[in-house]
Amino acid sequence: xxxxxxxxxxxxxxxxxxxxxxxxxxxxxxxxxxxxxxxxxxxxxxxxxxxxxxxxxxxxxxxxxxxxxxxxxxxxxxxxxxxxxxxxxxxxxxxxxxxxxxxxxxxxxxxxxxxxxxxxxxxxxxxxxxxxxxxxxxxxxxxxxxxxxxxxxxxxxxxxxxxxxxxxxxxxxxxxxxxxxxxxxxxxxxxxxxxxxxxxxxxxxxxxxxxxxxxxxxxxxxxxxxxxxxx
Numbered sequence: 001x002x003x004x005x006x007x008x009x010x011x012x013x014x015x016x017x018x019x020x021x022x023x024x025x026x027x028x029x030x031x032x033x034x035x036x037x038x039x040x041x042x043x044x045x046x047x048x049x050x051x052x053x054x055x056x057x058x059x060x061x062x063x064x065x066x067x068x069x070x071x072x073x074x075x076x077x078x079x080x081x082x083x084x085x086x087x088x089x090x091x092x093x094x095x096x097x098x099x100x101x102x103x104x105x106x107x108x109x110x111x112x113x114x115x116x117x118x119x120x121x122x123x124x125x126x127x128x129x130x131x132x133x134x135x136x137x138x139x140x141x142x143x144x145x146x147x148x149x150x151x152x153x154x155x156x157x158x159x160x161x162x163x164x165x166x167x168x169x170x171x172x173x174x175x176x177x178x179x180x181x182x183x184x185x186x187x188x189x190x191x192x193x194x195x196x197x198x199x200x201x202x203x204x205x206x207x208x209x210x211x212x213x214x215x216x217x218x219x220x221x222x223x224x225x226x227x228x229x230x231x
Contacts, residue, residue, distance in 0.1 A: 005171045006174055016192055027103075030189055047225070055132060056082055057088060063089075063132070066135065067134070068137075074134065075104075080110070092114050093114070098117050134162075139201065139224075140199040147209055163226070165225055167224070170197075172222075
């Protein structure tokens, strides 16, 4: 289905939760809603089963980095899935926003989940290494040149697998998100979700930016995966 209404990416839009002066209660409610919505909308269970789980081991801990972790819901969910499967993973979530890290650290976290207030470039400069690098809803927040920088950071961190999971901009996604957002009261979910869809790239746009060694895959119905796999 061609994108007509949302034919152009609205990079100029700013999400309310990105405002340093935004209402703290609404922000933290938004993080809480992410814990409920991301498993339904972002298709991480499928990504875990088909791409992440085969790389995990029951005896040796796999080092996983969650870039732009927000409230930490993805890191916690991955830790639960791995534990249920009898597999070991040490998961680090990073985010440059101190509000996000404070919220993530305040939640009940498994012992193998940690959160740090950092950029991916900070870890690259420290020569840190990880086996798997992930992000959720990060790509639409950054400009093309910064996305290229993120890809270089991920390669420098020496990961076997990198998956950046984001929205594929689509008219139908924008329309269908309205009833979802209306349910999530006392949060930024509706306003920021609609802006996120308008700010996101299509798979074709993402493919044009992808560097050598990177690929783009569609994940039904409205997801894009930017993937790097080391040889």
